[in-house]
Amino acid sequence: MAVGKQLAVRIFPDAETDLTSLENGTARFDDVQYLLAWRYPFGLLDALPNLKLIISAGAGVDHVLLDPDLPDHIPLVRFVDRHLTTRMTSYVASQVLFHTRRLTEVLEHQRNAQWLYVCDPLPETVRVGVMGLGELGQASASTLVSLGFQMRGWSRSPKTIDGITCFSGDDGLVPFLAETDILVVLLPLTPQTKHMLNRDLFSQLSCTGRSAYLPGPVLINAARGGLQNVPDILTSLNDGTLYAASLDVFENEPLSAEHPLWSHPRVVVSPHIASVTSPHRIARYALKQISTFEAGGTLEHTVDRMRGY
Amino acid sequence: MAVGKQLAVRIFPDAETDLTSLENGTARFDDVQYLLAWRYPFGLLDALPNLKLIISAGAGVDHVLLDPDLPDHIPLVRFVDRHLTTRMTSYVASQVLFHTRRLTEVLEHQRNAQWLYVCDPLPETVRVGVMGLGELGQASASTLVSLGFQMRGWSRSPKTIDGITCFSGDDGLVPFLAETDILVVLLPLTPQTKHMLNRDLFSQLSCTGRSAYLPGPVLINAARGGLQNVPDILTSLNDGTLYAASLDVFENEPLSAEHPLWSHPRVVVSPHIASVTSPHRIARYALKQISTFEAGGTLEHTVDRMRGY
Numbered sequence: 001m002a003v004g005k006q007l008a009v010r011i012f013p014d015a016e017t018d019l020t021s022l023e024n025g026t027a028r029f030d031d032v033q034y035l036l037a038w039r040y041p042f043g044l045l046d047a048l049p050n051l052k053l054i055i056s057a058g059a060g061v062d063h064v065l066l067d068p069d070l071p072d073h074i075p076l077v078r079f080v081d082r083h084l085t086t087r088m089t090s091y092v093a094s095q096v097l098f099h100t101r102r103l104t105e106v107l108e109h110q111r112n113a114q115w116l117y118v119c120d121p122l123p124e125t126v127r128v129g130v131m132g133l134g135e136l137g138q139a140s141a142s143t144l145v146s147l148g149f150q151m152r153g154w155s156r157s158p159k160t161i162d163g164i165t166c167f168s169g170d171d172g173l174v175p176f177l178a179e180t181d182i183l184v185v186l187l188p189l190t191p192q193t194k195h196m197l198n199r200d201l202f203s204q205l206s207c208t209g210r211s212a213y214l215p216g217p218v219l220i221n222a223a224r225g226g227l228q229n230v231p232d233i234l235t236s237l238n239d240g241t242l243y244a245a246s247l248d249v250f251e252n253e254p255l256s257a258e259h260p261l262w263s264h265p266r267v268v269v270s271p272h273i274a275s276v277t278s279p280h281r282i283a284r285y286a287l288k289q290i291s292t293f294e295a296g297g298t299l300e301h302t303v304d305r306m307r308g309y
Numbered sequence: 310m311a312v313g314k315q316l317a318v319r320i321f322p323d324a325e326t327d328l329t330s331l332e333n334g335t336a337r338f339d340d341v342q343y344l345l346a347w348r349y350p351f352g353l354l355d356a357l358p359n360l361k362l363i364i365s366a367g368a369g370v371d372h373v374l375l376d377p378d379l380p381d382h383i384p385l386v387r388f389v390d391r392h393l394t395t396r397m398t399s400y401v402a403s404q405v406l407f408h409t410r411r412l413t414e415v416l417e418h419q420r421n422a423q424w425l426y427v428c429d430p431l432p433e434t435v436r437v438g439v440m441g442l443g444e445l446g447q448a449s450a451s452t453l454v455s456l457g458f459q460m461r462g463w464s465r466s467p468k469t470i471d472g473i474t475c476f477s478g479d480d481g482l483v484p485f486l487a488e489t490d491i492l493v494v495l496l497p498l499t500p501q502t503k504h505m506l507n508r509d510l511f512s513q514l515s516c517t518g519r520s521a522y523l524p525g526p527v528l529i530n531a532a533r534g535g536l537q538n539v540p541d542i543l544t545s546l547n548d549g550t551l552y553a554a555s556l557d558v559f560e561n562e563p564l565s566a567e568h569p570l571w572s573h574p575r576v577v578v579s580p581h582i583a584s585v586t587s588p589h590r591i592a593r594y595a596l597k598q599i600s601t602f603e604a605g606g607t608l609e610h611t612v613d614r615m616r617g618y
Binding site for chain 1: 412431572582589
């Protein structure tokens with residue numbers, strides 16, 4: 001796309017789109033070459049015979065990879081953005097500090113107008129483990145280093161990161177969990193990671209000693225709801241396998257008003273806002289990728305379909 | 310104090326101490342040469358005719374300096390400690406992130422089981438100003454730099470600190486406040502700073518524009534309750550001059566159960582626990598200072614009585 005070239009944009013769905021034609025498979029949008037999308041309805045790709053590139057408007061592409069009509073030959077890129085990373089880092093830091101400063105208890109005492117001391121652990125005695133060491137995981141871990149926490153990291157393939165003790169693969173998972181007091185999850189959702197955050201995993205946390213004044217292991221999931229088994233989280237919170245949790249993502253969003261997570265005293269529930277993308281930044285990113293594609297260059301952040309991210 | 314030398318320790322008050330004799334001025338403890346204390350009762354120094362050194366068990370010495378019997382010739386040192394600094398830094402970071410992530414609203418929506426988006430400001434658009442650039446202020450400001458905030462600092466005398474725009478003195482206060490969205494107070498309490506955190510000061514905050522998604526200025530006071538005018542804080546919160554506050558210190562502690570601060574929806578009240586000192590660390594610090602003193606060396610962190618810190 002040369003400088004000054006016009007790019008026609010079609011918003012989907014708009015008032016003119018006949019959604020029935022999409023559902024019954026007769027829709028056809030011959031003019032669409034590039035798709036910038038987030039959780040689009042399955043069936044859409046069948047209506048785009050001239051599609052050349054799919055750009056996910058989010059860091060995760062699990063929804064796209066579940067599309068049975070996803071053509072093998074069309075490149076798929078994920079959204080990676082400095083602001084997205086900064087926001088995720090601030091969410092992770094806010095929740096790690098919320099639990100290490102034991103704000104659940106501080107706020108409860110405040111509600112009761114009770115002047116009661118709460119002892120909080122010294123950051124250097126707390127081991128924070130980040131699962132998933134992509135852009136978001138690495139940036140979050142590095143920021144937690146500067147806050148004084150002992151950092152661990154786990155990823156599928158081996159990594160070396162300054163200031164972070166890294167573990168990898170199936171063999172690395174047990175030792176990683178044993179040295180983790182606060183588990184921060186920034187993994188992609190793939191068939192391998194689905195429901196990985198279960199009771200068996202929680203029971204392996206923080207087994208090699210524990211920081212004084214941190215009552216137990218903490219789970220922070222800012223990645224995908226499909227990674228977690230919610231009944232296991234509730235059981236683990238209630239029997240002390242977990243002390244607390246911060247959950248920003250859920251398998252079914254929005255979380256239903258009756259869900260027991262809302263009222264659990266040691267869970268912080270947020271509505272998938274850990275890192276919200278600005279439309280302006282996504283548009284700029286999409287334009288850059290399209291320009292690269294049209295110039296025959298190498299796309300950034302291309303998804304490896306076998307890995308799933 | 311040579312290695313291996315025994316140091317006799319007297320705990321005050323203990324079961325044998327006749328407190329009446331202290332009150333009527335007849336008490337006398339000739340054997341006490343060093344005093345390690347925190348908010349000791351006035352009158353005590355009169356009973357210590359052979360005192361050579363006073364070591365405050367806290368970073369602030371405002372209470373000691375108010376003692377009418379404080380002799381001019383006895384050196385007074387403050388407690389400065391790496392753990393104390395780390396804890397204060399984690400408190401400050403936890404509260405800055407609490408308010409920038411708008412957790413008051415997130416937790417309110419959770420209590421109501423409402424899936425409602427809350428937009429939070431990008432850290433680099435938020436200007437955090439630290440008043441008081443001693444050990445605690447400088448360390449807190451540096452950590453906030455690594456979290457991506459725009460940092461400002463204000464101190465009595467000019468300072469130069471990497472990554473922080475520094476202001477100083479009376480002339481620097483107005484421009485400092487105008488560029489501050491979140492005010493972190495780590496000042497000593499002196500006659501000059503008493504009740505400095507008042508409505509006039511709050512109304513000067515954040516006057517040169519404001520970050521999108523931060524509803525208004527925030528006050529975080531982790532220094533001394535005597536710095537703040539609480540009725541002004543409440544008025545300012547209620548008319549929007551302040552959006553929120555985190556207060557760890559109060560002029561009268563414990564805060565009475567009837568105090569309106571406990572129940573204010575946008576105030577985080579904690580019971581003077583931002584940075585709690587461990588007795589072990591204080592004892593080690595006191596021994597080090599006494600050793601230096603006995604060896605004729607230069608004491609660290611000696612209080613300048615004219616400055617008040």
